[in-house]
Amino acid sequence: MSVSGNTLQWTGAGSTAWDDPANWNLGLAPANGDSLVFQGTVNTTVFDTSASLTLDTLSFAASSGQFFVNVLGDLLFGGPGIVNDTCSPQKLRPPPCPRSRLARTEERGTMRPW
Secondary structure (H helix, E strand, O other), X not given: OOOXXXXXXXXXXXXXXXXXXXXXXXXXXXXXXXXXXXXXXXEEEEEOOOOOEEEEEEEEOOOOOOEEEEEOOEEEEEEEEEEEOOOOOOEEEOOOOOOOEEEEOOOOOOOOOO
């Protein structure tokens, strides 16, 4: 099941908070169905929500450095999932408690936190 929405590019201009609209090129916080693109300088972003968010894609562009995404809620994917087009390793880190999920909503598989 693919979802469609906006394509937002991380600028990090406002803070490190995922849900801060000032951090995204369109001035919108990510919503269900969006595709997110991280590029440019190394940065840390925090996805912190008590609700689930279903993205189409979370991509790291070839021009991006290493990002650290601290996942504090349920982050699901209805499309391709996580795409890393750079040689930099990307870090998605869920906290030990409360539980969080990194999951793919399609039948092809589920991505689990490490």
